[in-house]
Amino acid sequence: xxxxxxxxxxxxxxxxxxxxxxxxxxxxVLVTAxxxxxTILEPIQVLPRIRLAPGFALTDQTGATVTSxxxxxxxxxxxxxxxxxxxxxxxxxxxxxxxxxxxxxxxLGETEMRFVTLSFDPARDDPDALAxxxxxxxxxxxxxxxxxxxxxxxxxIIGTGFKTWFEDRGDGTFSFxxxxxxxxxxxxxxxxxxxxxxxxxxxxxxxxxxxxxEELRNSHGPNSLAYEAAHFFLCYP
Amino acid sequence: xxxxxLVRIAIAVLAVGVAAWVLVGPRLRPHVFHGVVMQSxxxxxxxxxxxxxxxxxxxxxxxxxxxxVYFGYTHCPDVCPTTxxxxxxxxxxxxxGADDVQVVMVTVDPERDTVEYLADYMTYFDESFIGLTGPIxxxxxxxxxxxxxxxxxxxxxxxxxxxxxxxxxMVIGRDGHLxxxxxxxxxxxxxADDLRYLR
Numbered sequence: 175x176x177x178x179x180x181x182x183x184x185x186x187x188x189x190x191x192x193x194x195x196x197x198x199x200x201x202x203v204l205v206t207a208x209x210x211x212x213t214i215l216e217p218i219q220v221l222p223r224i225r226l227a228p229g230f231a232l233t234d235q236t237g238a239t240v241t242s243x244x245x246x247x248x249x250x251x252x253x254x255x256x257x258x259x260x261x262x263x264x265x266x267x268x269x270x271x272x273x274x275x276x277x278x279x280x281x282l283g284e285t286e287m288r289f290v291t292l293s294f295d296p297a298r299d300d301p302d303a304l305a306x307x308x309x310x311x312x313x314x315x316x317x318x319x320x321x322x323x324x325x326x327x328x329x330x331i332i333g334t335g336f337k338t339w340f341e342d343r344g345d346g347t348f349s350f351x352x353x354x355x356x357x358x359x360x361x362x363x364x365x366x367x368x369x370x371x372x373x374x375x376x377x378x379x380x381x382x383x384x385x386x387x388e389e390l391r392n393s394h395g396p397n398s399l400a401y402e403a404a405h406f407f408l409c410y411p
Numbered sequence: 412x413x414x415x416x417l418v419r420i421a422i423a424v425l426a427v428g429v430a431a432w433v434l435v436g437p438r439l440r441p442h443v444f445h446g447v448v449m450q451s452x453x454x455x456x457x458x459x460x461x462x463x464x465x466x467x468x469x470x471x472x473x474x475x476x477x478x479x480v481y482f483g484y485t486h487c488p489d490v491c492p493t494t495x496x497x498x499x500x501x502x503x504x505x506x507x508g509a510d511d512v513q514v515v516m517v518t519v520d521p522e523r524d525t526v527e528y529l530a531d532y533m534t535y536f537d538e539s540f541i542g543l544t545g546p547i548x549x550x551x552x553x554x555x556x557x558x559x560x561x562x563x564x565x566x567x568x569x570x571x572x573x574x575x576x577x578x579x580x581m582v583i584g585r586d587g588h589l590x591x592x593x594x595x596x597x598x599x600x601x602x603a604d605d606l607r608y609l610r
Binding site: 222223224225226227228229230231241242243246327330331334335360361362398399402405 | 441443444447448449450451452453551552554555556557558559560561562575577581589592
């Protein structure tokens, strides 16, 4: 039997080995520097994908049914209130009104922007009461909808789903956590605004809607990698 | 060093570069998800329903597998069979990797979908698929938490009715967090591609 002997493997010369080590080291430094630059400079910012917004069926100020499926595909800003809520309790709706008025300042491309104010007082907030409140804040009923859910669903949708606390004081008024919540077209919560910051809320939320718009317009094809990297490296505003 | 030698070295470097690009490039390229990636810091909403596999089941009942959650019903005329068939094909494409994935369908029509009926239906698509059912209040609460709205059309069991519902697939990771939302328009190849990467 003829056994072919394998040719001896030539060992890597020390000079070559040194070059290889330098090249590998340079590559590692380059990659690390790139990652650090991306993380520190944040050339792309994104809003976090926090969690799923709840699914729901609501009755709006015209008596029509609005479901979470009707809003799918649109960016939606939610706020929560009740019909008897007066100043300063109506601050989130005033912020919403300012954002609705200035929404032209941001570019969402072809994605529609919607506003929904949800009442947690369905016993009193029938369509007429909702329509009166909508008129007070300039809600047109299409772009900005006032709505409420069936009594047995309100706590599930607002409390459990949007994680927004409210409590009936038993005298026709409510204690609640003034909140605005931004949801993308997938039904994913992308921003929760539960407290005042140094920046004006309307300015901050508009800036965030702009960031979301930029992601919606650009995260297709190869660009999506950059946006997913921004999510991975938590490049959040 | 002569010009000729320089040209040879350049050609060699180019050849090595092209070979590396062709052979190693695809492995180094980061995975591009077909679904929407979630980085939620909170666990996925809890599920505790009656299972076709016997007893009650929740997200932690499937031995550390990836769990694909779907909301559908057995009398669904179009989207449910299509989605479940796609999932079956996706698992076939994954080969042995499919052992790390558990598909569950939460019925949105518990009135008609008894455990026995659901079990037959799920087995028709894949023996490993599990159906979950329970009181409508529990299912409604779970669906709401998963962003799923459903509503039955007018009608009763005798006349028949359909149930409108969201058809996205939710992928829950081994850590119990929602990792991915797969829209209904994805193909079996794309679903398999994402599940293969996550498992």
